[in-house]
Amino acid sequence: MKEWFTLLAEYVPDLPSDVYGEGEYMQAFEKEIADLLGHEAAVFMPSGTMAQQIALRIWAESRQNFSVAMHPLSHLDTAEHFSYQFIHNLKRIQFGIPEFGDRLLTTKDFQNLKETPGSILLELPQRFLGGYLPPWEDLQVTVQWARDHDIPIHLDGARLWESQPYYSEKSLADIASLFDSVYVSFYKGLGGITGSMLLGPQSFIEEAKVWLRRMGGNLRAQFSFVASAKWGVENNLPKMQQYHERAKALAKIINTFPNFSTSPQVPHTNMFLIFLPGDPAKVKSILLEASRECGVFFFGGLRASQHPQYSFFEVNILNQGLDLDLEKFKELMQVLADKLV
Amino acid sequence: MKEWFTLLAEYVPDLPSDVYGEGEYMQAFEKEIADLLGHEAAVFMPSGTMAQQIALRIWAESRQNFSVAMHPLSHLDTAEHFSYQFIHNLKRIQFGIPEFGDRLLTTKDFQNLKETPGSILLELPQRFLGGYLPPWEDLQVTVQWARDHDIPIHLDGARLWESQPYYSEKSLADIASLFDSVYVSFYKGLGGITGSMLLGPQSFIEEAKVWLRRMGGNLRAQFSFVASAKWGVENNLPKMQQYHERAKALAKIINTFPNFSTSPQVPHTNMFLIFLPGDPAKVKSILLEASRECGVFFFGGLRASQHPQYSFFEVNILNQGLDLDLEKFKELMQVLADKLV
Numbered sequence: 001m002k003e004w005f006t007l008l009a010e011y012v013p014d015l016p017s018d019v020y021g022e023g024e025y026m027q028a029f030e031k032e033i034a035d036l037l038g039h040e041a042a043v044f045m046p047s048g049t050m051a052q053q054i055a056l057r058i059w060a061e062s063r064q065n066f067s068v069a070m071h072p073l074s075h076l077d078t079a080e081h082f083s084y085q086f087i088h089n090l091k092r093i094q095f096g097i098p099e100f101g102d103r104l105l106t107t108k109d110f111q112n113l114k115e116t117p118g119s120i121l122l123e124l125p126q127r128f129l130g131g132y133l134p135p136w137e138d139l140q141v142t143v144q145w146a147r148d149h150d151i152p153i154h155l156d157g158a159r160l161w162e163s164q165p166y167y168s169e170k171s172l173a174d175i176a177s178l179f180d181s182v183y184v185s186f187y188k189g190l191g192g193i194t195g196s197m198l199l200g201p202q203s204f205i206e207e208a209k210v211w212l213r214r215m216g217g218n219l220r221a222q223f224s225f226v227a228s229a230k231w232g233v234e235n236n237l238p239k240m241q242q243y244h245e246r247a248k249a250l251a252k253i254i255n256t257f258p259n260f261s262t263s264p265q266v267p268h269t270n271m272f273l274i275f276l277p278g279d280p281a282k283v284k285s286i287l288l289e290a291s292r293e294c295g296v297f298f299f300g301g302l303r304a305s306q307h308p309q310y311s312f313f314e315v316n317i318l319n320q321g322l323d324l325d326l327e328k329f330k331e332l333m334q335v336l337a338d339k340l341v
Numbered sequence: 342m343k344e345w346f347t348l349l350a351e352y353v354p355d356l357p358s359d360v361y362g363e364g365e366y367m368q369a370f371e372k373e374i375a376d377l378l379g380h381e382a383a384v385f386m387p388s389g390t391m392a393q394q395i396a397l398r399i400w401a402e403s404r405q406n407f408s409v410a411m412h413p414l415s416h417l418d419t420a421e422h423f424s425y426q427f428i429h430n431l432k433r434i435q436f437g438i439p440e441f442g443d444r445l446l447t448t449k450d451f452q453n454l455k456e457t458p459g460s461i462l463l464e465l466p467q468r469f470l471g472g473y474l475p476p477w478e479d480l481q482v483t484v485q486w487a488r489d490h491d492i493p494i495h496l497d498g499a500r501l502w503e504s505q506p507y508y509s510e511k512s513l514a515d516i517a518s519l520f521d522s523v524y525v526s527f528y529k530g531l532g533g534i535t536g537s538m539l540l541g542p543q544s545f546i547e548e549a550k551v552w553l554r555r556m557g558g559n560l561r562a563q564f565s566f567v568a569s570a571k572w573g574v575e576n577n578l579p580k581m582q583q584y585h586e587r588a589k590a591l592a593k594i595i596n597t598f599p600n601f602s603t604s605p606q607v608p609h610t611n612m613f614l615i616f617l618p619g620d621p622a623k624v625k626s627i628l629l630e631a632s633r634e635c636g637v638f639f640f641g642g643l644r645a646s647q648h649p650q651y652s653f654f655e656v657n658i659l660n661q662g663l664d665l666d667l668e669k670f671k672e673l674m675q676v677l678a679d680k681l682v
Contacts, residue, residue: 001358001366001564005350012342017534025342046387050557083555087428187561193358194561214424215556216391220528220535223342224565 004193008227017221021209026226033197033233037160037182038173041205042197044226046217048158049080051183051198054211056119057088058204059152059181065118069093069110072101073128074121075156093117104132107142120146123156124163124175130263130273130314131159133166143178155179161237162189162269165244180204186225189240189270189318190232195225239322243270246324247317253330257337262315270317274300275310277340283311286339294332296324345534349568358562362550367567374538374574378501378523379514382546383538385567387558389499390421392524392539395552397460398429399545400493400522406459410434410451413442414469415462416497434458445473448483461487464497465504465516471604471614471655472500474507484519496520502578503530503610506585521545527566530581530611531573532659536566580663584611587665588658594671598678603656611658615641616651618681624652627680635673637665 018026026044034042045051052075060066068090070076076084077092084090095109104126122142125131134142146153155176157163161184164172176182181200186192198208212218247270251262254274263273276283280302291297300313359367367385375383386392393416401407409431411417417425418433425431436450445467463483466472475483487494496517498504502525505513517523522541527533539549553559588611592603595615603613617624621643632638641654 001353001568002350002355004358004565005346005353005568009343009346009350012346014343017342017345045557046560047557049554049559053557080557081551081555083557086555193565194563210422213390214422214427216386216388216394216421216424217557218390219387222535224345224534227342227346 004228008224008231011231012223012227017223018226020220021212021218021222023223025223029226029230030197032230033184034199036172037184037199038177039182039199039201041202042199043205043208043212044222044229045196045198045212046194046219046222046225048075048156048183048185048196049083050212050215050217051196052076052121052154052156053080053084053088054208054215055154055181055183055198055200056084056090056121057211058207059119059154060088060090062152063118065116066090067093067115067117068119068121069095069113069117069151070121071105071123071126072099073126074123075127075158076121078128090118102129104129104134105142106134106138107145110142110145116149117151120151120153121156122153122179123158125159125166125269125271127159127271131162131267131269131271132264133163133268136167136170139178152180153178155182157182158185159188159269159271160184161240162243162271165241166268186229186232188316189243190229190236191318192228192232193225195222195229236319239319240270242322243317246270246321247272247315249326250315250317250321250324250329253326253333257333259340260333260337270321272315273312274315275305275307275312276336277309278311280304280311283340286336290332290335290339294328294335296328296332298324298329298332345569349565349572352572353564353568358564359567361561362553362559362563364564366564370567370571371538373571374525375540377513378525378540379518380523380540380542382543383540384546384549384553385563385570386537386539386553387535387560387563387566389416389497389524389526389537390424391553391556391558392537393417393462393495393497394421394425394429395549395556396495396522396524396539396541397425397431397462398552399548400460400495401429401431403493404459406457407431408434408456408458409460409462410436410454410458410492411462412446412464412467413440414467415464416468416499417462419469443470445470445475446483447475447479448486451483451486457490458492461492461494462497463494463520464499466500466507466610466612468500468612472503472608472610472612473605474504474609477508477511480519493521494519496523498523499526500529500610500612501525502581503584503612506582507609527570527573529657530584530659531570531577533569533573534566536563536570577660580660581611583663584658587611587662588613588656590667591656591658591662591665591670594667594674598674600681601674601678611662613656614653615656616646616648616653617677618650619652621645621652624681627677631673631676631680635669635676637669637673639665639670639673
C-alpha cells in the first residue's frame with residue numbers, strides 16, 4: 001500500500017480527482033488508450049467482469065438476441081458465478097455434444113452452430129488453456145464470418161497487451177480494431193492496482209456508461225486506479241516483447257527435461273502451463289523444497305491435471321521473471337528433476 | 342489526487358494490498374465497522390449502488406418475492422437508471438394512487454399496501470426531501486411491523502453517520518441494528534475517496550460476496566478506497582454533531598429573511614434544502630454575484646421548485662461549512678436578500 005501511494009504521489013500531475021467518471025485526467029487516459037487500440041471511444045471501469053457483461057448485454061439488446069457464442073473456459077463461464085445468466089439473462093450456446101473446452105475455437109466451430117448467436121466473445125489469448133492464440137489468418141476468417149452474419153464480436157483482451165508480440169508485425173490497433181468492442185485490463189501484465197477499459201464506437205460507449213451506472217461501477221472517484229493504470233502502460237507495456245522472450249526461454253529449459261512439459265510448448269505470450277509428474281501435494285512439497293535449496297522461487301497454484309500422473313500450474317512472466325537468472329533456473333529444474341523421480 | 346496519495350502514504354500501516362477482497366487491513370476495517378454498527382458481518386464494496394442492489398436481490402431470492410417497498414425518491418428509483426428492474430427484475434410497489442413522494446413514509450403507508458413486499462428499503466435520512474428523519478418511535482413501529490410480517494428491512498444508510506445526532510441518545514449501533522441489512526457510504530459525510538459497506542448476518546454477507554463477484558465489484562485491490570474510508574471514520578465521524586449544529590445555525594439565519602426558507606426548517610442532519618425566490622437562472626447569477634462580493638462561496642446545483650416562484654438547492658455542511666464565518670454568512674444573506682427583490 002505505502003509503496004503505491006508514495007509512487008503515485010510523485011507520478012500524478014497536479015490535477016483534481018475525477019467525479020463520477022468525469023475528469024480531465026481520466027478522459028485523457030481514455031482517449032490515449034482508444035487511440036492506441038484504434039477505437040473511437042473508451043470508458044474506464046473498475047473491473048473487467050463489469051466491462052464484459054456490459055458489452056454482451058448491449059449487443060444482446062441491440063439484436064434482441066441474448067445468446068452468446070464463447071469458449072466454455074471463458075472468464076464469464078468460469079470465474080463470475082455465472083453472472084451473465086443471473087443478472088443479464090444471457091445464455092451461452094454449446095459447441096458440440098458433448099462439448100470439450102480443450103482447444104481454441106475455430107471458424108468451423110462457429111459455422112457449425114445451428115443457431116445465430118446474439119454476439120461472439122473471443123479471448124486473446126485463451127488464458128485457461130495456457131495462453132494460446134490463433135494464427136492471424138484464422139482470426140481474420142472468424143471475424144469476417146461474424147461480419148458476414150451481422151454478429152457483433154467482442155474481444156476479451158484481458159491479456160491483449162501480452163498477445164501483440166505473437167503477431168509481431170501487427171500493432172495493438174491492428175488486432176483490437178478487428179473487433180466491435182474490446183475489453184482490456186490494467187493490472188495483469190501492466191501491473192496497475194486494478195481497473196479495465198471498454199472500447200468501441202462512440203454510441204456503444206455512451207450506452208456502456210448507462211450500464212456502468214446500473215452495475216454500480218460509476219464510482220465517485222477512480223483516480224487511484226486510473227493513475228496506476230497509466231503508470232503501468234508507461235512502464236510495463238514496453239516490456240511485453242521481453243516478457244514473451246523470457247517465457248519462451250524458460251519453457252525451452254523446462255522442455256529439455258524428459259518428464260517436464262509446458263503448454264504451449266513454445267509460449268504464445270508471457271504465460272504457459274507447466275506439467276510436472278506427481279500429484280499436487282507431492283509436487284508442491286518438492287517444489288517448495290527445491291525452491292528453498294536453490295534460492296529461486298518458482299511456484300503457482302498447483303492443480304491435478306487430466307492425466308492422472310501429472311500436476312500443473314500457470315506461469316506468468318513479468319518483471320520478476322525478467323530478473324530470474326537462467327543458470328539458476330536450470331539448476332532449480334535439475335534439482336526438481338532429481339527429486340521428482 | 343496528489344494530496345490524497347501523499348496523505349495516504351503517511352497514513353497506511355506497513356501492510357500488503359488486499360487481493361480480491363482478502364487482506365488483513367480490509368478485514369480489520371470490516372470488523373471495526375460491523376462492531377460499530379452492531380452487525381455480525383460486513384463486506385467492503387466499491388459503491389452503494391452495488392451494495393443496495395445486492396441486499397435487495399438476496400432478500401428477494403430468500404423470499405422468492407421480487408417486490409420492494411421503498412420511497413419513490415429512493416436512490417434506486419432516481420439515480421441508478423432503474424438497475425433494480427433492468428438487471429435484477431425487482432419491482433417497486435406503489436404507495437397509493439396517485440403516488441406522491443413529498444413526505445416520509447410512515448408505518449401506515451406500509452400497512453396500507455395491499456400486497457406483501459419481498460423487502461423494505463428505508464433511507465435515513467431521506468436525502469431528496471432535504472434529509473428528513475422519522476421520530477425514533479415511528480422508526481421502531483415500522484421496523485416492528487416488518488418483523489411481524491417477516492419482511493426483511495434494509496437500511497439505506499448512505500448518510501447514517503450524519504443521522505445519529507438527531508437521535509441523540511441512541512448510538513449508531515442502536516439505529517443500525519434495527520435493520521436486517523445496512524449499507525453505509527464512506528465518501529459523503531466521511532469524505533473518503535469512494536466506497537461503501539454492506540452489513541448483516543454472516544450468512545447474508547457470505548451470499549453478498551457471491552453477488553459482489555457477479556456485479557464486478559470483487560476488485561483486484563481496493564486498498565486506496567479502504568484506507569481513505571478508514572481515514573474518514575477517524576477524522577470526520579467525530580464531527581457529525583458539529584456539522585449538524587452548524588447546519589441548524591445556518592438554517593436559522595436563512596429563515597430570518599422573510600422570503601428565504603429551508604426544508605427542514607430545523608435541519609435533521611447536516612443537510613437541508615434552501616428555497617430562494619426567482620427562477621434558477623436568475624437566482625444562480627445573483628448568488629454568484631453576491632458570493633463574489635462577500636467572498637463567501639455558498640452554492641449548489643440550482644433547480645426549479647414545484648412552486649413557480651422559487652428555486653432551490655441542496656446544502657451539505659462538512660468541514661468547509663464549519664470554517665464558515667457566521668457573520669460573513671449573515672452579510673451574504675443580506676446582500677442576497679437585497680438583490681433578490
